[in-house]
Amino acid sequence: MVTQMNKTAIVAIVITALILSAAVIGYSQNWFQPTTNTQPNTTQPTATPQATSSPQPTATPQATTSPEPTSTPQPTESPQPTSTPQPIVASLNLVLEIYGNANMDDKIDANDIEYVRRINNGTASTTRFADANNDGTIDQQDIDQINSIINGNATKLTLLDGNGNVITVSLPVNRIVIEYIQNAELVRVLGIENKVVGIDFAVEKLKSIYFPENADRIVSVGQLYTPDYELVLSLNPDMLLTFSNTPSAISEKASKLPGVDVVFLGLYYPNVTHPEASAFFQGILKAGYIFNKVDKATEYANWLLNLTNTIRDRTSTLTESQKQKVLLTNYPYTTSTTIKAYATLDTLGQVCILAGGANIAASLPTYFNSSSVNIDAEWIIQQNPDYIFLHTVRYTFSGVMNADPAQGMDVDDVTSIRNCLQNYTSQPMFASVNAFKNNHVYIIAGDFRNNAMGGVLGAVYLSKVLYPDLFSDWNPQTIHQEYITRFLRLNYNLDEHGVFLYPTLSINGDTVGAPNGAQ
Incomplete structure (x- = not known):
């Protein structure tokens, strides 16, 4: 009997212990707490008040900047209209030479406002273009000017012109x-x-x-x-x-x-x-x-850059022995015309480099620091180029029109350019030159040098002429047409209009350089 009672007591004690343990665990795990978490009303330390800054456009990602000291009040920025979209500017490897480009990158955006704020509170160094209104002081007025540039409502803009001189427009x-x-x-x-x-x-x-x-x-x-x-x-x-x-x-x-x-x-x-x-x-x-x-300017700049990079990626694989020997020269309009070889400071000299040509003018002493070098027939014969490109200008700065060879956007007939080429290549003194023997003498339009593609159009055509296998997937006329249709937005069809290269190229049955059917 006693033994039975002891057993009962022991069981009761064990059960009680289990219940108490469960209660403790349940409380620790919030089994018996309300389903809504009521946070204690803890008083937070009061932060140093910050000056209100204008809302930044959400379309432009902000660069990570160093934390601002909370003890220094920030200048109040002018409110920006939230309805004005930010320009979408791709990253280019240059410093945009416009006052307001405080952080010295390729564009003016909200990051420049932040940079001026950092200059004002002593956490960033002054830069050349931080003084957006160019008044000699970097202050709130510069932030206002940058805002107005971003939003497209500035009344003045200070920049460097093409010669590096400061101008305000x-x-x-x-x-x-x-x-x-x-x-x-x-x-x-x-x-x-x-x-x-x-x-x-x-x-x-x-x-x-x-x-x-x-x-x-x-x-x-x-x-x-x-x-x-x-x-x-x-x-x-x-x-x-x-x-x-x-x-x-x-x-x-x-x-x-x-x-x-x-x-x-x-x-x-x-x-x-x-x-x-x-x-x-x-x-x-x-x-x-x-x-x-x-947006339009940046889209266009990136398109040009992509073309030059594509050409360079291919021609950079050429060894010196694989490069064609090239003469880029001016068309001799008269018997007294001074004949020149284009060098590195001229657009056509640079076109030759990009297109992978070995410019025969590279052996001349002033090649690297001049636009062109005077040459003569004897020198051309001695250098024996594989290709010769004769550059023409139809309408000059001084108001002169060169009628022949007729070339450019307002010419559809190849008769003039064909006759001029025949006259040039029939000169007996050049009979031994490779370019003449192999029919590799071309007349090129002024557009290859003197249009808003800045020589890129010339490189597009010349790279195909010099290395058709390296650019087997490349149709210069397709790229040329894209420029005319997409960027110039002109109703102008290269299959029907324009003489730019003679002799023409034939690519998959398409006449390239002049209207279809040109002979």
């Missing part, structure tokens, strides 16, 4: 006079052709092609060197996009056009071997900011 620009082909094509790339009210002699000759929408309302103001200044002023322009590249010529035009911003963008200085380092590339991007067309 008034915005917006609604009426433009333009000089020469490069500027004419760039305004079409940017989609601002409706702003053009005046053009120079060369552009006037192509007016119906470049400006079919408003050709009858655009006035010719004469040739580039000595335009009719009174006529220019009568058009009430906001800006003259000049192609005069010397500071003295630019200053003279500015002095004779009071109230007009005379801007040299730098399109005179392309460099297809190092495009991102060129004034030409900067000029495209700067024009995007001047005319509030940043």
Whole structure:
């Protein structure tokens, strides 16, 4: 009996212990707590008040910046309209030469505002373009100016022109006079052709092609060197996009056009071997900011860069022994024409390098520091090039038209260029030269050097001529047509119009360099 009672007591004790243990575990695991978590009302330390900053556009990713000291009040930024989208700018390996590019990258965006704030609180160093309004002080007004540039409502823009000189232009620009082909094509790339009210002699000759929408309302103001200044002023322009590249010529035009911003963008200085380092590339991007067309300018710059990279990736595989020996020279319009070989400072000299040619002018002492070098027939025979390209200019700066060889966008008939080539290649003194023996002498259009592709078009065609197997999948006319249709937005068909290369190429039954059927 006692034993039975002891057993019962022991069991009761064990059960009680188990119940108590379960209760403890359940409490520790919140089995008996309410389903809503009520947090204790813990008082947090009061943080140092921060100055209110303007909301940044959400479309542009912000770069990670160093933490700001909480004890230093931040300058209040002007509110930004949230309805204005940020330009989508691809990363380019350059420093955009516009005041407001505080962090010295390839664009102006909200990161520049943040950088100016850091300069003001002492956590970043002053940079050349941080003083956005160029008044000598980096302050809230520079943040306001950067905001206005981003949002496209700035009334002034300070930048370096194509020669590296500081200029300030008034915005917006609604009426433009333009000089020469490069500027004419760039305004079409940017989609601002409706702003053009005046053009120079060369552009006037192509007016119906470049400006079919408003050709009858655009006035010719004469040739580039000595335009009719009174006529220019009568058009009430906001800006003259000049192609005069010397500071003295630019200053003279500015002095004779009071109230007009005379801007040299730098399109005179392309460099297809190092495009991102060129004034030409900067000029495209700067024009995007001047005319509030940043997206279009950047898209176009990246397209050009992709083409040059594609060509370079292929031609860089060539050994020196595999490279064709090339002479790039000017077409001899008269018997007294000085014959030149284009060198490294000229667009065509750079085109030769990019296209993989071995420029025979490389042996000349001034090749690396000149645009061209004077040569003669004896030297050409001695160098014995495999290919010769004769560059032509139809409409000149000075208002002269070279009728023959007829080439370019306003020519459809190859008779003139064919006759000129036959006359050139029939010279007996060149009979032993490889280029003559193998029918590798070509006349090339001025467009290969003097358009808004900055020599890239020339490299596209020449690379195919020199290395058809290396560029077996490459049709230069397809790329050329893309430029005309996508960027110039012209209703112009290369199968029907334009003479750019003679002799032409035949690619899969397509005549390349002139209209289909050209002989």
